[in-house]
Amino acid sequence: MSKPETPIQKKNRSAIMNAGLEVFSKFGFRGSTLDQIALESGLSKPNILYYFKSKEVIYTTLLGELLTDWLKPVRDIDPDGDPIAEILGYAAHKMEMSQNYPRQSRLYANEIIQGAPRISNVLTSELHEVVDKFAQLIKSWSKKGLIRDVDPHHLIFSIWAMTQHYADFDFQVRAVLGHDDPFPKGEKHVEDMLRQMLTV
Amino acid sequence: MSKPETPIQKKNRSAIMNAGLEVFSKFGFRGSTLDQIALESGLSKPNILYYFKSKEVIYTTLLGELLTDWLKPVRDIDPDGDPIAEILGYAAHKMEMSQNYPRQSRLYANEIIQGAPRISNVLTSELHEVVDKFAQLIKSWSKKGLIRDVDPHHLIFSIWAMTQHYADFDFQVRAVLGHDDPFPKGEKHVEDMLRQMLTV
DNA sequence: GCGTGATTTTACCAGTTGGTCAAAACATGG
DNA sequence: CCATGTTTTGACCAACTGGTAAAATCACGC
Known part of the structure; x- marks a missing residue:
């Protein structure tokens, strides 16, 4: 039973996905940094990790x-x-x-x-x-x-x-x-x- | 007038080129590290920089x-x-x-x-x-x-x-x-x- | 086998990396 | 407007990054 998403969660998760796509597609997994994704998404780095528990999870979610x-x-x-x-x-x-x-x-x-x-x-x-x-x-x-x-x-x-x-x-x-x-x-x-x- | 290469230079330069190719082709420029190239080539990191003055020079030489x-x-x-x-x-x-x-x-x-x-x-x-x-x-x-x-x-x-x-x-x-x-x-x-x- | 230049290593540095943590700010239903 | 859970932030960390400097070692012609 996963809890329903709040509007904020939905918005931020999708901002992170979009920023992650932007960055990972340019530099690959190793070449990309959370700071870049943070900048691109307009969220702070710890805030990103509040929504996805690691860089790798963002990446594999996108790939999936x-x-x-x-x-x-x-x-x-x-x-x-x-x-x-x-x-x-x-x-x-x-x-x-x-x-x-x-x-x-x-x-x-x-x-x-x-x-x-x-x-x-x-x-x-x-x-x-x-x-x-x-x-x-x-x-x-x-x-x-x-x-x-x-x-x-x-x-x-x-x-x-x-x-x-x-x-x-x-x-x-x-x-x-x-x-x-x-x-x-x-x-x-x-x-x-x-x-x-x-x-x- | 560039000096002629010594055998050691020739061997090491080509070892670095080969290692650089191996690493850069897998991870791209940003995703690759001098440490990886060092490991792959069997040379130490400062030794690599003795032959090529930066990571970027290795990369652009390969591309050229x-x-x-x-x-x-x-x-x-x-x-x-x-x-x-x-x-x-x-x-x-x-x-x-x-x-x-x-x-x-x-x-x-x-x-x-x-x-x-x-x-x-x-x-x-x-x-x-x-x-x-x-x-x-x-x-x-x-x-x-x-x-x-x-x-x-x-x-x-x-x-x-x-x-x-x-x-x-x-x-x-x-x-x-x-x-x-x-x-x-x-x-x-x-x-x-x-x-x-x-x-x- | 010695001197000189070529090569390699050791120790180091400042900036960046992914990630943590606790505290602060916020939202929102009652 | 208060209480409770959600969201965000700031301070921080250990590991890693590209790169430097100087000393140590090596190779080789004499």
Whole structure:
């Protein structure tokens, strides 16, 4: 039985989550400090520790929320839908997440690059499982001749790579393009690429 | 006139570079400490600072070397070669770099994710320029009908994204696949994908 | 095997780090 | 407006941070 949140708790907890996301996504766990999060959230350091008992709890709470949002759209793929539309729809959705929630993408990227020390169990269990199911579905689609014969796992990696690239490497993308908004063209390109890859 | 290096200098400098690469690629600049680099290199902290005058110099030296290796294969693309072979060759080369030098890839990824504070000038000048030239070449190839009509910049981003994914997200890739070596199949998949995308 | 410069170590420092604690300030229902 | 629980603060700590200075040790040509 957890007590109901007071309005103050709700406001401050979310301010801390937001500040934590801002800081951790930029510097990773080790590179971030409670002082930065304190500054960013407008709360004092001891006050932050009143709401979350350690730096690590803030971090893992953020990662937990993130993984839920991450996995959901994979689970939502409709096995009875049109294969190409389903896969393209998933890619488009990931692309929107990169555009609208780049900090989450960077937080996750940081964690994985650093060897995923705090979520490797989720990767080998939940993620593995959910991806395998998706991969089997793709396999069955190509067996039925509905899409080209592709390696399902590596197709999924390609989708992740291309879509997350726009969030994680945003700085490089914009530097190379000269500060246009890369997303409209990027989305079209990824769609084109996947369609070419999948169309029989 | 810089003095010639003694064997000891050569050995220790390279030990520090190697240790720095190991540590910085895992934790980024802010998250890494001289103590970690000292431990990893087997030298004492003051001894490290005898060879490099600060933590930042180690880091920027590594980044500098990296960018040179990074840019070279783009410059080496032959405008008179077979377009598809040239692009696929470049992608294959990047893939090998991901396989053989994953730490460099992660170091670079960390730097970009963190907003590229120490190399943004290189990105907007040298990288921008070199990529624009490559993009123009791609454009001319598709104008001549030698490859499909694609957005050159975003094609390049896709190549970078897919190839570097295998280094930067190695942990996730292996977790999902269950510890097979992902590279042989990954390389084939990327090649297939690009060929589909480019063949008229 | 000695002298000189190259290398390494020891001891240290000031600033920052994550975190604690008790006291103070606040909110709010009665 | 008071009592009680909630929230916030200020003072503090031990460990760690990047970096310094000088002394000690080492390597090597003579």
